[in-house]
Amino acid sequence: IAMYQAKASGGNGCELFDSSIHHQAKDRIQQEQELRRAIAQADFQVYYQPIVDLATRQLVSAEALIRWQKPGSGLVPPDEFIPLAEELGLIAPIDQWVLQTASRQLQAWQQLQPENAPPLKISINLSSQQINQNASLNELETVLQTLGSVRQHLRLEVTESVFIKNIDRATELFQRFQAWGMQICLDDFGTGYSSLSYLHRLPIDGVKIDRSFVAGMDSDPNKLAIVRAIVGLCHTLNKAVIAEGIENHAQRRLLMDLGCQQGQGYLFAPPLPADQIPAWLDTDPA
Ligand code: C2E
Ligand code: CA
Ligand code: CA
Ligand code: CA
Numbered sequence: 001i002a003m004y005q006a007k008a009s010g011g012n013g014c015e016l017f018d019s020s021i022h023h024q025a026k027d028r029i030q031q032e033q034e035l036r037r038a039i040a041q042a043d044f045q046v047y048y049q050p051i052v053d054l055a056t057r058q059l060v061s062a063e064a065l066i067r068w069q070k071p072g073s074g075l076v077p078p079d080e081f082i083p084l085a086e087e088l089g090l091i092a093p094i095d096q097w098v099l100q101t102a103s104r105q106l107q108a109w110q111q112l113q114p115e116n117a118p119p120l121k122i123s124i125n126l127s128s129q130q131i132n133q134n135a136s137l138n139e140l141e142t143v144l145q146t147l148g149s150v151r152q153h154l155r156l157e158v159t160e161s162v163f164i165k166n167i168d169r170a171t172e173l174f175q176r177f178q179a180w181g182m183q184i185c186l187d188d189f190g191t192g193y194s195s196l197s198y199l200h201r202l203p204i205d206g207v208k209i210d211r212s213f214v215a216g217m218d219s220d221p222n223k224l225a226i227v228r229a230i231v232g233l234c235h236t237l238n239k240a241v242i243a244e245g246i247e248n249h250a251q252r253r254l255l256m257d258l259g260c261q262q263g264q265g266y267l268f269a270p271p272l273p274a275d276q277i278p279a280w281l282d283t284d285p286a
Helices: 002-008 011-041 082-087 091-112 134-153 167-179 195-201 221-236 249-258
Strands: 044-053 059-070 074-076 121-127 154-159 183-189 206-209 240-243
Touching: 011 059, 011 082, 011 091, 044 091, 059 091, 082 091, 091 121, 091 134, 091 154, 121 134, 121 183, 134 154, 134 167, 167 183, 183 195, 183 240, 206 221, 221 240, 221 249
Parallel strands: 059 121, 121 154, 154 183, 183 206, 206 240
Antiparallel strands: 044 059, 059 074
């Protein structure tokens, strides 16, 4: 279509178009090479964003959020390379690396927790792309098997980048994960076209309300109505509900009034380097 439009717009336009396509293709090949190298060398860092009990501000879980430590470019945010990784079929090794890194980190943090504290959890993003690839799923299962007992403190956040084709296989897999004590949540809930159908077709423990609804729920009655509906639905279906992107007290208050118990957002903390999480482990519940 782009080619057709370029041609229709005249000779010059076509030339411009050709050279920009050439640049784009070159950029892409270069980006792909850089990304493959990054994966081979594990040039990534995991940041952790506290997920807290909204009433007490106590740390419940930490969401692992990847950054690419790209030579000469500093820390590249995930939105700038995760979609490319998914497109190139490279997301599985990335997600597996995060899973292993964050699980090791979790074990270290649990050692620091007071004896009687409920064990910290860790939330891991799992691209739905991986669920469609049998080879990736088998690898994921192997990684989880080797992790042993730390598994029971993992929460998988399934992000819908592509439609989950094999619902039967996903169901079987999630049930096995749940038997290991893991929790499965649907991420970015409300934004994907199939969120609702997944909710009743897959064994799911909870949902994360997307930031786009939480932002502005204190000023936009339509957003508030959507959040209220999601929380109500989750309560009816007996699912946990976690809000993301909480930036102010009004949003926190409204969410608590609706009966949402857990959340994350800049109001509490941004994603933090691992060494800043221990300060959260012994916070006073008051
Ligand atoms: P997400 O899973 O929806 O993660 C939440 C994003 O919202 C994070 O962006 C976080 O920094 C940001 N955020 C949290 N609280 C606030 C807030 O109060 N205000 C605003 N404006 N933003 C907030 P981040 O770290 O850039 O990650 C972006 C997305 O990249 C994630 O969205 C997730 O879909 C994806 N991602 C990150 N790490 C991984 C990973 O290891 N594997 C996969 N497959 N995807 C990942
Ligand atoms: Ca997430
Ligand atoms: Ca989100
Ligand atoms: Ca997302």
